[in-house]
Amino acid sequence: MNPSATDQFSTLMATAASIGARTETAMRSDLETALTDCDPLLVEVLHYALFNGGKRIRPLLTVLCSRCCGRDDHRLYLLAAAFEYLHVATLAHDDVIDRADQRRGRPSVAARFGTTAAILAGDWLHARSMHLIGRLAGPDGLETFCTATTAMVNGEFAQLRHIADLNTTQHHYFAVIRQKTSNLIASACSIGALYAGADTRQRDALTTYGDRIGAAFQVVDDLLDFKGEAGTIGKKTGNDFIEGKMTLPLLLALDKASSEQRQTMKTLLEGDRSQIEALTRLHNLIEDLDGFNEAARIAHQLIDAALEALAIFSFEEHELKNADQLKELARFILARKK
């Protein structure tokens, strides 16, 4: 990194910390209002679920996109909080579905408080997020938000259907990650723009930006699941393989595989995926077939497309300044090691 890149990164980190803190303040204040006279266990579960050292990336996007379009006021942080509520609701339900004991290095909500509490707390956060979106971003915002949440469920179903399925196509892969991840990232951007009263061109640009970084985020996640080291990645490496997820490096390798290599991969995918030897063999095959490099190239292309979408924000000072931060965030997604 040259000094200027380091500076940009430091600026982004400082902004992220500040927006994260303001979002957390908004969440605490909202919970206080919404949970008046509520059951103490519900209060405890929600606080446990929400205040866990999360990176608050979705709120960061909402705030930066609104600022980029010229609006920044205290209600913006409550709007941003709605995206964190939804995200945490999703995690609470995911951990029940995946029977995951750990989340961010401590017991998951399901492990700590039980399945019932995790499902119900997820439902509470889900309802509250839509309440806030409807109130702060109006019918248009609610439409965007709910479309993204229903699509997310569809993406989960579509993924289930293709577990360990060698016939999964790249088209299908991108359709699923769009539904599962990018749509909601894009909606955090789009609704931030909507809140600021952005015109269609601005809103579309930020939606594209969100869509592309969301997809890149997922591709990098796929890579980290193979490449990361325990302690760095925060969850056990090889998880996706164990679950039979058809990740991008794997799909790209399959595209280039000889029929013999394809047969080997099929055997590995349909065998006991919990064996470290199986993971290592698959890893080496993907490496040989350039699957990791190719996936990294695609992530790069997605980030380039995200940066390009921001080109229209180049006139006013607030546009330039906030678009720069969004660009830096996109580059960070590409460079992240965990």
Place this chain on the structure above:
Amino acid sequence: MNPSATDQFSTLMATAASIGARTETAMRSDLETALTDCDPLLVEVLHYALFNGGKRIRPLLTVLCSRCCGRDDHRLYLLAAAFEYLHVATLAHDDVIDRADQRRGRPSVAARFGTTAAILAGDWLHARSMHLIGRLAGPDGLETFCTATTAMVNGEFAQLRHIADLNTTQHHYFAVIRQKTSNLIASACSIGALYAGADTRQRDALTTYGDRIGAAFQVVDDLLDFKGEAGTIGKKTGNDFIEGKMTLPLLLALDKASSEQRQTMKTLLEGDRSQIEALTRLHNLIEDLDGFNEAARIAHQLIDAALEALAIFSFEEHELKNADQLKELARFILARKK
């Protein structure tokens, strides 16, 4: 029943069937739109969950309340469908939480399609219901709806806290059933009125009506859990006792119990509640202490209060006609045997 009462009941049943059918048409059409290009398993799960011979009581309330305030158009049935979506979402999650295999005499969504599908389908329906409410009933409607859904979660937590707890008060009991049941019934009424552009007095009256019949519904449910017979009640009698729920007949009996009787009840509640002998002994004690009759009297009072709230709808023909049906529905709740 005198002939006139029979006539009123027949009229209500015919209305309920017609509104139920129109709501189902609205649901099918909405699903077709919302599920375009969606995963076939998601489509199957949602249809299985939604079209199960449900009584469609919540949609019936929304439609009758809107009609009572002078509006009836085709979008009303889509608004009504939102309440059925939410109801079915709740059932899908409840069956995961309670590990219930059966729902309406066939496998529950969780039993048929697995926990993952049940949680995700519930999330889909939850999101879609809020989407529809926001679109059709505006921010006021969404506020009412989301407040009711978050309160429902709080009610579940509060109920968990008081499992087999002899110190549960009637105040607590009614607070919980209000949160768990009546608030949402009241919101189905209130949002129907809102949709029709009702004035505050009308909306308040219908909210009160919904609140009281919702509470009465739950009290009757408590009675049926003790009194119903398998095959009539649709679920095994004594379920509430097995789960340690502090039902109203039990609370009323505890109020009158001698310290010896109280001790017996404590022993039964803290012992093996799955024993039919335990249920029988508790049943007899509650009978001796007039708990069932007293609970039935309270249900009556609640229904009287519901009927009284409707007194303001006595001028226009559409008021009289639809309020009559709402009254008949209230009386039906009291008389129901399953």
